[in-house]
Amino acid sequence: MNAKTKLTDPKKESLPGVPNINFMGMRHIAVWASIILSIASLVSLGVKGLNFAIDFTGGTVVEVKYNNPADVNQIRLNLEADGFKSPMVQQFGSTHDVLIRLAPQEGVSGSNLKSRVMGILNKDPSNIAELNRIEFVGPQVGDDLVTDSGLALLYASIGILIYVALRFEYRFALGAILATLHDVVMILGFFSVLQLEFDLSVLAAVLTIMGYSLNDTIVVFDRIRENFRKLRRGEVVEVMNISINETLSRTLMTSFLTLLSVIAMALFGGQVIHNFALALIVGIVVGTYSSIYVASALALKLGVSRMDLMPPEKEGALDNRP
Amino acid sequence: MRNRYPVWKNLLILTVLAFGIIYSLPNFYGEDPSVQLSPSRNAKIDQSVLLQIEKLLADNGVKAKASELNDKRILVRFHDTDTQIKAEELLKSNMGNNYSVALNLAPATPGWLRAIGAKPMYLGLDLRGGVHFMLQVDMDAAVTQAQDRYAEDIRTNLREAKVRYLSVERDKASIIVKFQDAQTLAQGREVIKKEVRGLVLNVLENEQAIVATISEQEIREVRKFAVAQNITILRNRVNELGVAEPVIQQQGEDRIVVQLPGVQDTARAKEILGATATLEFRLVDSEHVIGPDGKAPLGTRIYNDRAGRPLLLQRKIIVTGDQVVDASSGLDQQSGSPAVFITLNGTGAKKMADTTKESIGKAMAVVFIENKSETKEIGGQKVTTKRKVEEVINVATIRDRFSKRFQITGLDSTEEARNLALLLRAGALAAPMDIVEERTVGPSLGKENIAQGERSFLIGFALVAIVVLVYYKVFGIIANLTLVFNMALIMAILSSFQATLTLPGIAGFTLTVGMAVDANVLIYERIKEELRNGNSPQAAIYAGFDRAFATIFDSHITNLLAAIMLFGIGSGPVKGFAVTLTIGIITSLFTAVTCTRMMVNWIYGEKRGVKLWI
Numbered sequence: 001m002n003a004k005t006k007l008t009d010p011k012k013e014s015l016p017g018v019p020n021i022n023f024m025g026m027r028h029i030a031v032w033a034s035i036i037l038s039i040a041s042l043v044s045l046g047v048k049g050l051n052f053a054i055d056f057t058g059g060t061v062v063e064v065k066y067n068n069p070a071d072v073n074q075i076r077l078n079l080e081a082d083g084f085k086s087p088m089v090q091q092f093g094s095t096h097d098v099l100i101r102l103a104p105q106e107g108v109s110g111s112n113l114k115s116r117v118m119g120i121l122n123k124d125p126s127n128i129a130e131l132n133r134i135e136f137v138g139p140q141v142g143d144d145l146v147t148d149s150g151l152a153l154l155y156a157s158i159g160i161l162i163y164v165a166l167r168f169e170y171r172f173a174l175g176a177i178l179a180t181l182h183d184v185v186m187i188l189g190f191f192s193v194l195q196l197e198f199d200l201s202v203l204a205a206v207l208t209i210m211g212y213s214l215n216d217t218i219v220v221f222d223r224i225r226e227n228f229r230k231l232r233r234g235e236v237v238e239v240m241n242i243s244i245n246e247t248l249s250r251t252l253m254t255s256f257l258t259l260l261s262v263i264a265m266a267l268f269g270g271q272v273i274h275n276f277a278l279a280l281i282v283g284i285v286v287g288t289y290s291s292i293y294v295a296s297a298l299a300l301k302l303g304v305s306r307m308d309l310m311p312p313e314k315e316g317a318l319d320n321r322p
Numbered sequence: 323m324r325n326r327y328p329v330w331k332n333l334l335i336l337t338v339l340a341f342g343i344i345y346s347l348p349n350f351y352g353e354d355p356s357v358q359l360s361p362s363r364n365a366k367i368d369q370s371v372l373l374q375i376e377k378l379l380a381d382n383g384v385k386a387k388a389s390e391l392n393d394k395r396i397l398v399r400f401h402d403t404d405t406q407i408k409a410e411e412l413l414k415s416n417m418g419n420n421y422s423v424a425l426n427l428a429p430a431t432p433g434w435l436r437a438i439g440a441k442p443m444y445l446g447l448d449l450r451g452g453v454h455f456m457l458q459v460d461m462d463a464a465v466t467q468a469q470d471r472y473a474e475d476i477r478t479n480l481r482e483a484k485v486r487y488l489s490v491e492r493d494k495a496s497i498i499v500k501f502q503d504a505q506t507l508a509q510g511r512e513v514i515k516k517e518v519r520g521l522v523l524n525v526l527e528n529e530q531a532i533v534a535t536i537s538e539q540e541i542r543e544v545r546k547f548a549v550a551q552n553i554t555i556l557r558n559r560v561n562e563l564g565v566a567e568p569v570i571q572q573q574g575e576d577r578i579v580v581q582l583p584g585v586q587d588t589a590r591a592k593e594i595l596g597a598t599a600t601l602e603f604r605l606v607d608s609e610h611v612i613g614p615d616g617k618a619p620l621g622t623r624i625y626n627d628r629a630g631r632p633l634l635l636q637r638k639i640i641v642t643g644d645q646v647v648d649a650s651s652g653l654d655q656q657s658g659s660p661a662v663f664i665t666l667n668g669t670g671a672k673k674m675a676d677t678t679k680e681s682i683g684k685a686m687a688v689v690f691i692e693n694k695s696e697t698k699e700i701g702g703q704k705v706t707t708k709r710k711v712e713e714v715i716n717v718a719t720i721r722d723r724f725s726k727r728f729q730i731t732g733l734d735s736t737e738e739a740r741n742l743a744l745l746l747r748a749g750a751l752a753a754p755m756d757i758v759e760e761r762t763v764g765p766s767l768g769k770e771n772i773a774q775g776e777r778s779f780l781i782g783f784a785l786v787a788i789v790v791l792v793y794y795k796v797f798g799i800i801a802n803l804t805l806v807f808n809m810a811l812i813m814a815i816l817s818s819f820q821a822t823l824t825l826p827g828i829a830g831f832t833l834t835v836g837m838a839v840d841a842n843v844l845i846y847e848r849i850k851e852e853l854r855n856g857n858s859p860q861a862a863i864y865a866g867f868d869r870a871f872a873t874i875f876d877s878h879i880t881n882l883l884a885a886i887m888l889f890g891i892g893s894g895p896v897k898g899f900a901v902t903l904t905i906g907i908i909t910s911l912f913t914a915v916t917c918t919r920m921m922v923n924w925i926y927g928e929k930r931g932v933k934l935w936i
Contacts, residue, residue, distance in 0.1 A: 018854070063767070114588060114762075132767040138758035141456065144574075156887040163883060167876060201826055204888055204896045208833065208903065211884025215837075215877035219844065222873045250847040257789060257843070258836025261782030265832050268781055270774035272448070273829050280833065 024241045030293040041189020053199030058104040058139035064129035069095035175299035179290040183213045186286040201276035209283030216291035255288040325927035345814035348442040353427040354399040355406035426566035446824035451765035452583035457755040464548035464753035478668030479517040485510045496535040548753040601643030604635040606685035627714040645670030649746035651739035660739035661731045675725035688716040775828035796935035800921045801842040808913040830902030841914030845870040
């Protein structure tokens with residue numbers, strides 16, 4: 001906190017309970033932190049890429065439960081001996097549960113694959129595997145999904161841009177969309193660095209976070225607009241600072257509550273939605289940060305001024321102000 | 323500035339809440355393991371069959387919980403899965419010939435709820451176990467087949483019109499018709515133009531040839547038709563599998579999703595889905611009768627019709643299914659009764675003309691033949707048997723001599739006409755399909771998924787509720803009640819639409835808890851702020867709700883935007899998430915604003931000098 005730059009609105013200062021943190025004063029540090037992290041994420045995405053699940057790449061996933069602890073290495077060797085190229089075999093949950101991932105192969109479809117794999121897995125008659133789940137995705141389906149997903153992200157961004165531009169002003173819209181993309185890049189970076197499996201549900205989480213982070217940003221922007229009109233004096237930076245402080249308790253409270261439910265999902269929701277919940281956790285944390293710092297700082301950088309949000313009060317009618 | 327709602331508004335809110343609670347109730351009653359019987363073919367299903375089943379079960383000491391007869395099936399409920407499986411075996415061995423017997427999990431919704439149409443949510447495959455197939459229809463093959471048909475069509479028409487041609491050949495995207503000279507080319511062009519629709523004709527002057535290309539519109543039709551037809555065939559076959567509540571729907575332009583809940587044996591399912599079908603047109607033999615020993619006289623064969631009645635047909639086949647170019651249903655222009663219009667190709671037309679010339683007044687039958695292969699485990703060894711199912715689907719009297727185009731009338735209903743047309747086409751020209759995605763979820767994993775989903779939801783909900791209660795006190799209680807109402811409303815709406823609940827769908831519920839409470843947080847923080855600004859409690863409540871609304875509205879719209887985009891990429895489970903989230907966002911706008919306000923009004927409205935516990 002920078003003690004020298006004090007808020008000048010006397011009314012606000014005298015109020016107990018409203019925090020008085022100079023967020024905008026720290027915006028340069030925040031922007032640099034964001035830039036560095038974004039670049040790191042992008043580099044990781046470029047170098048390591050994402051660990052795409054079979055939803056996107058095509059291939060086969062088999063999940064089995066053994067009645068005795070399973071020897072993962074032996075299973076891998078058995079699979080390789082039968083001609084499967086670099087199969088991924090791992091345990092999850094317990095030593096009895098084994099997950100096997102196989103790359104797509106020419107001319108091999110679901111059912112003959114299933115009997116073949118189950119035959120290999122049950123080589124040891126003293127330890128029998130029960131099939132929990134088998135998924136086979138053809139490469140064409142994966143390709144289509146990649147296209148559809150890219151389009152969905154693009155459309156979501158455009159939709160957001162248009163909506164915020166209509167409701168506020170284009171510089172706010174740009175700030176909001178950049179802050180949102182910042183969050184998306186961070187989640188992708190997180191998944192890339194740790195090489196966590198990126199499946200369809202994680203993509204769903206990314207889109208959800210776009211909406212969520214934007215929601216946070218909008219609440220701050222709404223307050224900035226309101227304060228621009230209410231506090232006739234004061235620099236743009238100060239008004240933004242006051243607005244962020246006023247909405248801080250709400251921002252933190254909501255993020256905390258949403259985090260609680262999502263953490264419960266990550267801890268108790270089981271393996272299928274674990275990565276989905278993880279993506280949401282990262283997204284909520286980053287999204288909260290970005291709506292406090294990135295969105296407003298960007299709008300400021302883009303040169304938003306008091307005049308941009310003053311009446312003609314066309315949109316003001318929607319405000320329902322008394 | 324009065325913190326009071328008019329009576330009608332309160333009543334409206336309470337009505338909506340009552341709807342939410344009542345229609346979400348069926349989800350809490352669980353499911354009964356049960357066995358379902360539906361008639362295959364024309365076997366009857368009525369009270370007497372129900373009594374027969376009840377007697378059969380009772381005689382064998384299988385205790386049923388309840389049994390019921392609804393429009394097209396009989397459902398027998400049991401107390402546990404062991405009895406259910408015992409009963410299934412019993413029913414299959416005793417009634418399996420005429421009825422398809424399937425295991426089912428029937429919702430144990432009490433009668434009064436069922437009476438008002440309340441049903442539980444439909445559980446997705448990841449929650450109940452089963453197989454999911456995605457099949458891709460080979461569109462190129464469908465178009466090639468169409469081109470072959472057109473080529474055949476052109477040949478026949480030119481021949482009928484006695485126009486000499488050198489050759490008719492298919493060449494990649496078009497059909498090339500070559501002629502000897504300009505005169506026959508001109509004649510040929512007229513004939514093709516008049517008789518064969520859906521083609522774009524171009525003349526290659528120096529080669530004395532016509533290049534016929536199928537029009538864009540026609541190709542679109544062919545593609546649409548190929549998918550629709552494959553879906554129909556799949557539906558027929560899945561019904562035969564005896565699966566309770568299968569899902570068969572088109573996805574995208576050229577894909578079909580088939581979901582078979584409860585099925586574990588993917589090999590058998592695939593065999594049935596992949597069966598091929600053909601048709602045969604044969605004359606009915608009215609000169610002979612079936613011998614007393616049940617043997618067919620020389621030159622004839624015994625077939626059964628759909629009701630299982632035996633029928634004597636001639637051994638000689640007139641026309642086979644691959645010679646059927648098209649079949650469609652409609653109304654006979656003269657009588658206005660339902661009819662099926664059939665078009666044959668050139669070879670078929672000639673044979674048909676020869677036969678009908680001599681057989682006016684006789685009856686002709688259409689035989690539907692399905693080739694199925696079944697794999698069974700016998701003594702630890704897998705044995706694949708090929709089976710041919712033959713069935714007479716229609717018998718009609720020949721009224722006239724006909725060849726290429728003819729119609730079948732005298733059908734009972736337009737529905738029968740439609741079905742017959744579909745079957746005729748099914749035998750003729752189904753485009754090949756490939757399985758491009760296959761997912762099997764074991765039943766124990768399904769149960770585990772439900773348990774984990776429920777647990778994470780309840781824990782998340784409890785954590786949020788506790789924090790809200792501690793932080794906002796009386797207003798926290800209100801917020802928590804609102805949350806409960808919100809969940810009930812989402813569940814009620816999902817149940818009413820019979821939407822599918824998936825594991826990500828449950829995650830959607832959990833996430834909605836966090837998002838829905840946001841609206842309450844916004845309002846409460848605003849009220850606190852107004853109090854800090856020195857406003858009276860009543861004014862603070864009023865201004866808090868009023869000012870927070872614009873923000874809540876904006877933030878809901880943005881969340882909604884993202885949720886709707888999710889539909890775009892959504893296959894199966896993700897769609898479930900998108901649906902839950904979208905509905906959750908909309909209902910939370912209602913509950914957080916109006917329900918909260920109503921309760922706040924009841925507690926604090928109209929009172930002076932109250933202290934707000936917030």
